[in-house]
Amino acid sequence: MREPTISESPRRARGRPKAWDDKSDQNTIKSLDRAMAVFEHLSTTSGATLSELAADTDQSPATTYRILTTMEARGLVEFDAGAQLWHIGPRAFLIGARYLRRTSVVDRARPILRRLMEATGETANLGIARDTHVLFVSQVESHASIRAFFPPGTLSPMHASGIGKALLAQMTDDRLSRHIATAPLDRFTVRTLTDPAELRADLQETRARGYAIDDEEKTEGMRCIAAPVFDWQGEAVAGLSVSGPVSRVSLPQTQRLADAVLRAAADLSAALGAEGKA
Structure with a gap:
């Protein structure tokens, strides 16, 4: 059996597409960008209300609420019903700890x-x-x-x-x-x-x-x-x-x-x- 040539060797999976350095709108997810803006801002506070987060990130309360409830389901944020405040959740710490381990x-x-x-x-x-x-x-x-x-x-x-x-x-x-x-x-x-x-x-x-x-x-x-x-x-x-x-x-x-x-x-x-x- 003929030995495979270099060109015939299996190609390694890419970590990035060819246009990885293209930061134009077609290669960004605006909804994810808005969600990260809320998440990052919340991380700088000791707790914030829905209206405060919406105003501080220049987004509508409805959009901000959908973002928060989505992240809440993942444990990235949590809601204090008594104080009506949103906080960073325990999952955020776990993800950060994984980064620190590497x-x-x-x-x-x-x-x-x-x-x-x-x-x-x-x-x-x-x-x-x-x-x-x-x-x-x-x-x-x-x-x-x-x-x-x-x-x-x-x-x-x-x-x-x-x-x-x-x-x-x-x-x-x-x-x-x-x-x-x-x-x-x-x-x-x-x-x-x-x-x-x-x-x-x-x-x-x-x-x-x-x-x-x-x-x-x-x-x-x-x-x-x-x-x-x-x-x-x-x-x-x-x-x-x-x-x-x-x-x-x-x-x-x-x-x-x-x-x-x-x-x-x-x-x-x-x-x-x-x-x-x-």
Whole structure:
């Protein structure tokens, strides 16, 4: 029997039609678009009446009611008869949870890290907390000959790391106190913050401005700017940073670089389902 040629191999099913990028009216379902407008608006409220939803989404009460009852049958919304209010239903949470199960912070971060490196010209890093350290899990290196390098798997003490301090600044007072009491505040350079009071002051400033600075605190001649990344529950689950030699990551450049890091952290937070982070 003749072996099948490439052209004779079974064709894989397509996930999109040929005209998938055609967003004209012929390829959109207006009724579904109207339903999603109601659903998304309802998700931003703590409950809304039929008339409020109709007015806020610029649709008739009759259309809005048909949308709500259809979604109610699917468990996406529910109705409180006593208060006469519509709410997001439990099925919406289950669908969102399925999305979160397939969402990897590393996978989501990769294109964002690349854009951050290209925007700043410096090495972009992703790290997560592991006990008293930051674990670097992804990196996009700068093209510059002199650059920071933290291969995936590298551990760095949180008190001497830009990402570490960005995450410490998001801790509650009780959790931060436990961390400081148990984590050794080792000195690596003359700039390392080893005094608990000085570290707390630095973290307070970090929280106020939204980003952390590792000012040669781990490695002499290297500076890092980092911001926290939040998940859908508002928890700081990771940090993004740019790192480079002090000759390029200079103090006058701090705000420009910090703005880029903050935008990247907001983009990743939004990709993980955080509200209002985009």
